[in-house]
Amino acid sequence: MDLEHDIEPVTALKRSAAELITRASERHSPVIITQNGKPTAVLQDVQSYQRQQRALHLLKLLAQGEHDHEDGRIHDQESVDSLVAARLAAHRGRR
Structure with a gap:
């Protein structure tokens, strides 16, 4: 500016x-x-405004991710894979 x-x-x-x-x-x-x-x-201008809004949205998501991490609401890839596999197996078993 x-x-x-x-x-x-x-x-x-x-x-x-x-x-x-x-x-x-x-x-x-x-x-x-x-x-x-x-x-x-x-x-x-509208393009700059839209870029600014997208950047703000990403910053909010990052802040939420940091809060989730601080509060222990995150999972590593291995635990997510195990959870998904268990749910898929349970779903297949209901058929």
Whole structure:
């Protein structure tokens, strides 16, 4: 993000919204919108937003995995293989 060029007052958004949207889309960089000199909104292209949301989702999954590990809710491959084999054998035995 280029702080000199990627911060715009709300009046610039009102005056030239299409231009700011094009800029955000072409640069894949957000435009910070200010109101009364304070940052109040972010204008971001859809592709960057979707990438950001996917990254956030992955971070949440990683955090959940860490919590599961800390709480002992994980299994090694060998124990999972044994569990699956036992369940398959039990299922086949019911036929």
